[in-house]
Structure formats: C-alpha cells, structure tokens
C-alpha cells in the first residue's frame with residue numbers, strides 16, 4: 619500500500635507542480651549534506667504554501683528548519699515583501715538551509731534563528747515581536763505543548779497554527795506507547811481540548827512519507 623501512496627504522491631506532484639516549483643535539488647542537497655530525510659514531502663509543502671496563501675499570510679513563524687525545504691515554500695507564500703522567521707537548534711542544519719535559501723530569490727524574506735526553539739520563542743515574546751499570521755510547528759514532538767503555548771503568545775485572532783506529524787502511524791491513539799514523540803502529540807491533543815479560544819482539527823495523511831497527519835488550529 620505504501621508503494622501506491624508514493625506513486626499517487628508522484629502523480630499529484632507531476633500534475634500540480636510546475637517546473638519552477640520542483641525543489642528536488644534542495645532535497646538532494648539536504649541528503650548529500652547528511653541531513654535526515656524528515657523534510658515535508660513536496661505535496662505537503664505545497665499544501666502548507668496553499669494554506670498560507672489562503673490566509674494571505676505576511677508573517678510566518680516556523681519551528682524546525684532542517685534544510686529549509688518547507689521554509690522555501692513558506693517564503694514563496696509571503697512574496698513579495700512578507701517575512702518568515704524559522705527556528706533551528708542544529709548549526710549544520712541551519713547552514714545547509716542558509717545555502718539552499720541563498721540559491722533562491724527568497725533569501726531576503728527569511729530569518730533563520732539558531733538555537734533552542736524554546737529560547738528563541740521566549741526572545742520573540744520578550745521583544746514583543748509582531749504577531750504571526752501563520753505558524754508551522756515541525757520540531758521535537760516532545761515539546762509540542764510548550765511550543766503551542768509560546769506560539770499563542772505570538773498570535774492574534776485568525777492566526778493559523780499547523781503542527782506536523784501528529785498521527786504517527788496511528789500511534790496517536792496508543793496510550794501505552796513508550797515513544798516520547800507519541801506522548802508529545804497526545805499531550806498536544808489534551809491541551810487543545812482545554813482551549814476554548816482556539817478551534818482545532820486534524821487530518822490524517824498518507825503518501826511518500828507514510829501514514830501521518832497535520833493538526834490545524836485557528837485562534838478565535
């Protein structure tokens with residue numbers, strides 16, 4: 619079945635992404651540089667781009683840059699003069715992302731903040747950073763709740779918050795799981811259930827990245 623999911627993903631990408639949108643060279647570069655293959659898939663990246671465009675987002679925050687594949691798509695969405703701030707703890711990942719961005723015409727739209735996302739988020743809050751329109755949370759899943767809480771302080775009515783990898787091959791509903799990532803996403807769902815000013819849903823996905831999904835929230 620996974621083979622079919624990948625073939626369908628390839629088909630969708632061929633039919634819906636132009637040559638200009640083909641960022642396979644970015645993914646190839648990330649692998650050459652030894653980065654793990656945990657970037658979003660091309661169709662997921664375009665899904666994020668589409669959501670950001672639907673929101674007419676001008677200010678985007680991303681937690682978890684890796685080699686900047688999703689970052690480039692988010693930067694495309696804020697053109698010509700928006701801003702993407704992306705947080706990354708690993709210096710090598712940040713360097714690779716910087717090089718990938720420098721190969722695009724979008725570099726000036728992106729700020730990569732190197733360091734623990736916890737510290738960077740705190741800095742953004744303390745410095746009273748203008749609220750973001752769209753946030754993509756895609757780092758260590760153990761920290762989903764603290765990231766979500768911090769992101770709410772950087773949000774306004776209408777801010778859209780997407781968290782990746784919340785289904786985890788269906789393990790989301792396994793309360794016996796010893797996986798700390800599963801515990802992290804379960805804690806996120808528990809937290810979302812307590813928030814009456816945030817409306818959330820989640821979509822299960824299959825594709826070249828297997829069986830997973832996004833949670834999508836809007837601040838009301």
Ligand code: SAM
Pocket residue numbers: 656657658681682683684685686687688689705706707708711733734735736756757758
């Ligand atoms: N969004 C990227 C994409 O789709 O191209 C993929 C991000 S990857 C799934 C997660 C990234 O989060 C890794 O590069 C990892 O180094 C980073 N990360 C993990 N823990 C972090 C932390 N505490 N603070 C900031 N970044 C962190």
